[in-house]
Amino acid sequence: MATPIDFNSVLDTSNLKDRSVLITGAASGIGLACAIKMAEAGAIVTMADLHDTAGGVIQGILAEKNLFDMVPATLPNPGDTPPPAPSFACVSVNLEAVYNTCYLALHHFRLPRAAATTFKPSIVLIASLAAYIGYPYSTTYSMSKFGVRGLLYSLRERAMHSSIRINLVAPWYVDTGIAKQPDFVEDNGAVLNIIGFVSMDRVVDAVVRFASVQELCGRSVGIFPKGSEDLLDDLEGGYGGAIVSKHMREVQAVVVQEMQKQMQT
Template sequence: MSRVDFIPLSAKMSPEECAAPVTGSSLKDKSVLITGAASGLGAAIALAYAEKGAYVTLADINEKLGNEYTRKLQAKGLHVQFITTDVTSWTSQVAAFKAGIKFSPSHDTLDIVVASAGVAGDPFIAADEPPVTLENDPPAPNMVALKVNSIGLFYTAKLSQLYLKMPSSAPSPDPPCLILVVSLVAYLDFPAMASYTSSKYAARGLFRSIRPLFADRGIRVNAIAPWIVETPLVAELLKLFAAVGAPAGDPGQVVTAAMRFADDKTINGRAFAIGPKRILDLCDDVEGGDGGTVMQGFHQTELRGWDKYSAEIAGLMGL
C-alpha cells in the first residue's frame, strides 16, 4: 500500500493546547456533513462551522427539527441544507454523503465529516421488569442505542473513508478529516446506562481501530468524548444528575474541540475528554496507557466521587 498520503499521529497535547482557540479560517468554503445535526451537539457544531463559511449538510432522522433549524440558519445567510437521514440505514447515509458532496462549492468534494448522531437507549435492567416464567417469554431488549451509536457510526466511518478521498476537480490542499463524537462513558463505568455505555465503548473501539488505517490514507480522524452536557438526548438524565449533585459539562467546550480538530491540520489520532471542568487529551494510546493514566487523574480532580453519584443515580432509577 502506498503511504504517499500518510499523516502521522500527533503527540500528546496539554490542557492549554487542547482548549486553545483557533480562527476557523480554513473552514471557509469547506464541505461538511454532520450526522445528528438537528439538535444538541451536532446542531451547535453545525452553527459554528457555518458561521466560518463552511457549506454544512445537516443529516438527522428528525425531519421537523432538521428543517426548522436549517431555515433558522439560512435566515442568517449561512450555507446549510438538511437531508432526512436514518444513520442505521446504509442507503440513507449514502444519500446523505452524496447530498453533502453536491452541496459543496465545487460540487464534487467533501472535506469534513462529524459523526454526532446518538441516542440514550434504555437501562439494561428495568425497574418494573417482571420475573420470567417458562410460559411467558421475556421481551427482547431495546437495541436502538447499539444500532445508532455503534452500527450507524460504523457506517458513517466507512463512508467517510470512501467519500473523503473521492477524486475531485478542485482538491483542497488540506487533508480531509473525520471527527467522531464518542462519550466519556467509554472510559468509565456507568451501570445505570449499560446499553448507551456499551455502544460508546464500541465507538471508542472503532476510533482506535480506524485511526492508523485513516492515517495511511491521508485522512485525519479524531474523537471527542464529552461528559454529560445539556442536550435533548439526556434531558431526563440531567435531572437525575442534578438531584444527586453530580456535575454537568459545558457544550461550548465540545464546539471548541470540534473547531480545533477541523481547523488545525496538525492534530491527528487524538481523543479529547470534554468537561466537567476542562478539555483534556485522553492519551488513548499505548504511550498514554490507553487513557488509563488521564482517567485516573480525572476521577481525582474532575469527577471526585463518581462511584457514589453513579450508585445514587441508579437508585433514583429504581435499579
C-alpha cells in the same frame, strides 16, 4: 507520545472556509451547535438528522436501561416461553449509524479529487466519557460509546496513511435535550446538582479544532468539568486511563464532600 493539545491556544478556522462539512444529529444539541460554528467559519454545512426535531432521536439514544434491570425478575413456570428479546435501539442510533456514516465518508474521501489540495479530510467522532468509564444506567449506551471509541482505534492508522484524519471527542454531561428526559434526571440528577454540566462551547471548540487543525490525527479529547484535556489515548499514553482516572477522582471527591456536608446539616 504526541504533544498534548493546548486548548488555550487561539484556534484558526480560516481553512474551513468553503469546505464541505456534513454534521449528523444536527437537529439539536451538540450537532446543531457545531453546525452553527462551522457555518460561521465559512464552511458549506449539510445538516442531517433522523427527524426534523430532536424528540424521536432522544428516545432512541437512551431507549434501554441496564440489561440486568431489563431481565424479568420472576421465574418462568414450566413450559413458559423465554423472555422477550431485549431492545437494541440505542446501539442502532449511537453506533450502527456512526459506522455507516464513516463508511460513506471514507468512500468519498478516497475518491480522486478534482483539484490538488493539501487539506486533509477529517472525521470527528462524538463519543462520551461513558466510552471510558461506562454508564451504569444503560447497557446499550455504554456499548455504543465504547464501540465508537473502537472505531477510532481501528481506523486511525489506516486512515492516516491515506491522509485522512479521524479524531474523537468524549464529553461529560452536556445540557441537551437528553438531559430533560425524566429517566435521565432521575438517574443523574444528584450528581449533576453538585457537579453541573460542561459548557457546549468547550465541546464545539474541540470538534472545530479537530476539523481545522491539520496536524491532529488519531487523538481523543475529554471534556471534563474542570477543563478539556487530550486523553493521550494511545499505547504510550496508557489509552487515556491516567487522564480519565485523574478527572473522575476529582469528580468523586467533590460529590463525596458535598454529600457529607448535606448529612451534617
